[in-house]
Amino acid sequence: MAARRLLPRWAGSLRPVSSGAAASGAYPKRVKVVEVGPRDGLQNEKNLVPTPVKINLINMLSETGLQVIEATSFVSPKWVPQMADHTEVLQGIKKSPGISYPVLTPNLRGFQAAVAAGAKEVSIFGAASELFTQKNINCSIEESLERFEEVMRAAKEASIPVRGYVSCVLGCPYEGKISAAKVAEVSKKMYSMGCYEISLGDTIGVGTPGSMREMLAVVMKEVPVGALAVHCHDTYGQALANILVALQMGVSVVDASVAGLGGCPYAQGASGNVATEDLVYMLNGLGIHTGVDLQKLMDTGTFICNALNRKTNSKVSQACCRL
Amino acid sequence: EYSFTGQVRFQGEPQASGLPEYIKIVEVGPRDGLQNEKVIVPTDIKIELINQLSKTGLPAIEVTSFVSSKWVPQMADHKEVMRGIERHPGVQYPVLTPNLQGFHSAIAAGATEVSVFGAASESFSKMNINCSIEESIERFEEVTKSARNMNIPVRGYVSCALGCPYEGNIVPDKVAEVSKRLYSMGCYEISLGDTIGVGTPGSMKKMLEAVMKEIPLSALAVHCHDTYGQALANILTAVQMGVAVVDSSVAGLGGCPYAKGATGNVATEDVIYMLNGLGINTGVNLCAVMEAGNFICTALNKKTNSKVAQASFSTATIN
Numbered sequence: 001m002a003a004r005r006l007l008p009r010w011a012g013s014l015r016p017v018s019s020g021a022a023a024s025g026a027y028p029k030r031v032k033v034v035e036v037g038p039r040d041g042l043q044n045e046k047n048l049v050p051t052p053v054k055i056n057l058i059n060m061l062s063e064t065g066l067q068v069i070e071a072t073s074f075v076s077p078k079w080v081p082q083m084a085d086h087t088e089v090l091q092g093i094k095k096s097p098g099i100s101y102p103v104l105t106p107n108l109r110g111f112q113a114a115v116a117a118g119a120k121e122v123s124i125f126g127a128a129s130e131l132f133t134q135k136n137i138n139c140s141i142e143e144s145l146e147r148f149e150e151v152m153r154a155a156k157e158a159s160i161p162v163r164g165y166v167s168c169v170l171g172c173p174y175e176g177k178i179s180a181a182k183v184a185e186v187s188k189k190m191y192s193m194g195c196y197e198i199s200l201g202d203t204i205g206v207g208t209p210g211s212m213r214e215m216l217a218v219v220m221k222e223v224p225v226g227a228l229a230v231h232c233h234d235t236y237g238q239a240l241a242n243i244l245v246a247l248q249m250g251v252s253v254v255d256a257s258v259a260g261l262g263g264c265p266y267a268q269g270a271s272g273n274v275a276t277e278d279l280v281y282m283l284n285g286l287g288i289h290t291g292v293d294l295q296k297l298m299d300t301g302t303f304i305c306n307a308l309n310r311k312t313n314s315k316v317s318q319a320c321c322r323l
Numbered sequence: 324e325y326s327f328t329g330q331v332r333f334q335g336e337p338q339a340s341g342l343p344e345y346i347k348i349v350e351v352g353p354r355d356g357l358q359n360e361k362v363i364v365p366t367d368i369k370i371e372l373i374n375q376l377s378k379t380g381l382p383a384i385e386v387t388s389f390v391s392s393k394w395v396p397q398m399a400d401h402k403e404v405m406r407g408i409e410r411h412p413g414v415q416y417p418v419l420t421p422n423l424q425g426f427h428s429a430i431a432a433g434a435t436e437v438s439v440f441g442a443a444s445e446s447f448s449k450m451n452i453n454c455s456i457e458e459s460i461e462r463f464e465e466v467t468k469s470a471r472n473m474n475i476p477v478r479g480y481v482s483c484a485l486g487c488p489y490e491g492n493i494v495p496d497k498v499a500e501v502s503k504r505l506y507s508m509g510c511y512e513i514s515l516g517d518t519i520g521v522g523t524p525g526s527m528k529k530m531l532e533a534v535m536k537e538i539p540l541s542a543l544a545v546h547c548h549d550t551y552g553q554a555l556a557n558i559l560t561a562v563q564m565g566v567a568v569v570d571s572s573v574a575g576l577g578g579c580p581y582a583k584g585a586t587g588n589v590a591t592e593d594v595i596y597m598l599n600g601l602g603i604n605t606g607v608n609l610c611a612v613m614e615a616g617n618f619i620c621t622a623l624n625k626k627t628n629s630k631v632a633q634a635s636f637s638t639a640t641i642n
Contacts, residue, residue: 207600208596208599208601209600209601210601211600234630235630236630236631237555237590237597237631238555238596238597240552240553240556241555241558243556244524244560245559267633267634269633270630270634281553282523282524282552284523285524285526286525314552315550315552315586316551316552318584318585319520319551319582
């Protein structure tokens with residue numbers, strides 16, 4: 001399909017430049033990028049991807065310098081057919097030392113299957129909206145937290161770190177506006193039960209720098225900023241601006257998806273995840289260290305887009321394309 | 324289901340957060356946008372687009388360019404467009420005038436505001452308008468002199484403010500120097516353009532700090548391209564530094580001539596969505612802009628580049 005995308009000459013200064021902003025303490029010096037393409041991305045793509053392609057994608061991502069790559073989801077294939085090959089994927093990937101490969105585990109059964117398949121880190125998904133929780137996992141927020149308690153107990157016994165996600169932090173497709181206090185309440189509960197990190201998700205991408213700032217100010221009263229991450233969707237084009245504000249407030253963990261894989265299931269045809277390439281480009285320009293090789297990341301994006309027979313959602317990748 | 328356009332509003336006070344209370348949006352779709360579209364748009368469509376934009380609350384709409392049709396065929400109908408549009412009170416309709424000849428032609432056609440385009444890069448200036456920066460400044464001085472005599476305001480653009488397709492990195496002091504020349508000769512506003520969209524919040528901040536030493540903040544505007552997806556983050560950075568004028572293009576019209584297939588202008592809809600969320604007043608009706616965007620995309624037979632429009636016009640399928 002497309003020729004290899006190369007960074008143009010003028011983009012050569014994409015190595016972290018010593019920037020006044022980072023030096024003056026306005027931004028974190030380092031940001032951990034959590035790559036969610038193989039799970040969140042592929043799960044929300046129309047085309048199903050064969051197991052070897054998933055494995056190759058993760059292996060290529062492991063060569064880019066990314067430290068965390070969300071590999072798959074141990075959820076029933078009845079609900080999420082795209083992740084039916086979770087065991088094969090987790091067992092098939094080349095696990096590089098120093099890289100974490102978290103997997104989703106919605107309940108104790110999923111957790112046990114994940115650990116049996118070799119998982120060393122898991123994630124659980126809560127939400128700041130009752131209606132979203134009902135529609136998504138068929139129970140209330142309180143009931144979902146009870147399920148998670150079971151996972152937390154088992155994880156603690158097995159010394160497995162757990163990452164907590166909170167969905168709908170800046171808006172819900174069913175409830176509309178979500179109160180920052182509710183986000184803080186759910187985040188605090190998940191943090192208190194033992195999650196080492198809470199990833200705050202703007203699930204439908206409606207947030208803006210204004211609502212991001214307001215929400216974070218409230219959440220940071222309950223959860224230390226060092227344990228917070230942001231998971232911004234680019235459905236309304238606001239992701240990088242929202243991430244910028246989060247960084248200004250001290251957040252130093254950002255989720256993203258290679259090539260911007262994963263549309264929005266709530267707005268047909270609209271985009272979803274923010275592209276890892278575009279995020280890394282911005283962080284490089286701010287002089288913030290990520291350890292990620294942008295060219296290798298773009299090559300990985302090209303690979304998976306060819307395999308999915310789709311165009312990339314990454315603007316950096318589009319700009320660098322030599323057709 | 325919920326429609327979020329314009330409804331999710333930041334409840335805080337923008338001035339408490341150090342942001343401007345009001346931002347002037349300069350709509351460049353009909354000129355910068357259409358000029359960089361592959362398809363040539365008929366005159367009546369251009370006029371209809373501008374008329375629709377005039378009803379959205381936008382305070383300034385760049386209408387056309389009085390440049391030789393040999394160089395820019397898409398703008399060959401500049402006189403007809405200028406004469407054909409409805410002029411709404413309170414809305415400015417600037418036009419590009421590269422030299423004195425273009426200026427006279429614009430005035431004869433009824434223009435009441437003009438723009439001149441400089442660059443912070445010698446190579447870009449030579450490749451784009453076939454002369455050095457110094458020579459281009461001399462040409463613009465002729466325009467501003469005539470404009471002053473006729474009480475016509477002149478807006479100055481500085482291209483390649485954050486990078487050049489030929490020279491690569493551009494030194495912030497050079498941007499400040501060219502901006503100062505344009506401002507001193509009488510331009511009331513200087514629009515700093517990230518022509519190839521390579522800028523990031525890091526380089527935007529450095530460049531603005533240098534320019535702000537020479538030009539008052541109130542006379543500055545940013546013209547960000549979204550070629551690398553950085554436009555809104557760059558605009559946010561500028562706004563946080565006090566810049567209160569932002570250029571954008573309805574539906575994100577206008578690709579990048581230096582990166583085939585890549586996007587160019589930032590979409591007005593996406594900018595307004597962000598500013599609304601920050602509690603900043605623009606006076607612009609987002610839905611009306613989306614309708615104008617829908618109109619021109621249909622006429623151009625292309626998909627919108629605005630993510631807000633994409634998300635809003637899609638049929639929401641919530642199971």
